[in-house]
Amino acid sequence: MTDEQLLAAADDELILGHRDSEWTGLAPHVEADVALSSLAQDEMAHAAALYALLSPADPDALACGRAPGAYRHAPLVEVGGRDFAFSVTRQYLYDIFEEQRIQQFLGSDLPELKAIAERMAREERYHRMHDRAMMAALGARLQPAVDRAWPLALGLFEGTGLSEADWRAIVVPELASWGLAVPEAQPVPGRTRHGSDFDSLWEDLTGLFRTDPSRHW
Amino acid sequence: MTEQAVREALGRVMDPEIPTISIVDLGMVDEVRVHAEHVEVALLPTFLGCPALDLIEEAVLKAIPSAVVTFRHDPPWSTERITEAGKEGLRRFGIAPPDDVVRCPRCGSEQVLAENLFGPTRCRAIYYCRACRSPFEAFKAI
Incomplete structure (x- = not known):
């Protein structure tokens, strides 16, 4: 487990949490609104715990004080816009990936990381139950979202040391059970270079910190 | 202050969002150490980054002015730590x-x-x- 891998995990959680939070008040129905807002809080709290582990003296500066090019999240999590089907699909594909990542943390020899991972694991169980219920309810209507999210989801694995094959072994049959096919696609890498969606997200996310770094985030 | 007196005082500190359950019955109190000048109280946050932690710390300081509150993730809190009295408090709410x-x-x-x-x-x-x-x-x- 390298610091770079931990930073990638923290950044994935922060950026996905930020995107989830953008649904607050705007999701298609109230249950989805509450769920996405809670998912956002969970992911951001996980990010905060990981930043505190990486930079105990000043986690806020690590979370909000970097130039856009220094963030290490995967392209999947930065995609913006009002595509609810994409958000649901992204959360599912990401949470199955994250389950593996938490197992990796649990196997680390850092006691503090293991303790954080244990808490994450218990909370994430609810994410996956929710994701699967949403995927099953929306079923084949999610095909365009799967087509769009799939190559981006493959890009999650870059540099993580996690197994795409293990992840495929879970998601491919589950998607099939909901009437969803997986497209032929090459992974979209990009943990070290980000797209235009990230520019506006970064402005928004780091605005307060850049205005006054002494504020408590 | 004896350790028992500290724990009794903590037993009157309620969760800020669920006023029928104390932080003791929630299983948040990991350790109490009484020193000459102050009391160390180590608490386990329920959720990572729970937004109520600042309020809980304030409430502990109000109940025990000499307390020094720390939060730790190890051992991780889990709902198995909630006591029977705590479960009754949840039901009442x-x-x-x-x-x-x-x-x-x-x-x-x-x-x-x-x-x-x-x-x-x-x-x-x-x-x-x-x-x-x-x-x-x-x-x-x-």
Whole structure:
């Protein structure tokens, strides 16, 4: 487990949490609104715990004080816009990936990381139950979202040391059970270079910190 | 102050969002150490980054002015740490405790439906009781 891998995990959680939070008040129905807002809080709290582990003296500066090019999240999590089907699909594909990542943390020899991972694991169980219920309810209507999210989801694995094959072994049959096919696609890498969606997200996310770094985030 | 007096005082510090359960019954108190000039109180946050932690620290300081409060993640908190008295407190507030079988906190029926695995706070889910036809909240088993 390298610091770079931990930073990638923290950044994935922060950026996905930020995107989830953008649904607050705007999701298609109230249950989805509450769920996405809670998912956002969970992911951001996980990010905060990981930043505190990486930079105990000043986690806020690590979370909000970097130039856009220094963030290490995967392209999947930065995609913006009002595509609810994409958000649901992204959360599912990401949470199955994250389950593996938490197992990796649990196997680390850092006691503090293991303790954080244990808490994450218990909370994430609810994410996956929710994701699967949403995927099953929306079923084949999610095909365009799967087509769009799939190559981006493959890009999650870059540099993580996690197994795409293990992840495929879970998601491919589950998607099939909901009437969803997986497209032929090459992974979209990009943990070290980000797209235009990230520019506006970064402005928004780091605005307060850049205005006054002494504020408590 | 003796350790027992500290623990009794902590037993009167209620969760800021669920006023019928104390932080002791929630299982948040990991360690109490009494020193000559101050008292160390080590608490386990329930959820990572729970937004109520500042309020809980304030409430502890109000109950025990000489307390120095720290939060630690190791050992990780889990709902298994909630005491029987704590579960009763949850029910009294209308929240089903985190048991294997979710029962309606009002009528005790097991004829319940999970409406939403997320709720008004990160630790609660929304259920519906088909017996007494009431929505209710359940503490997540985490």
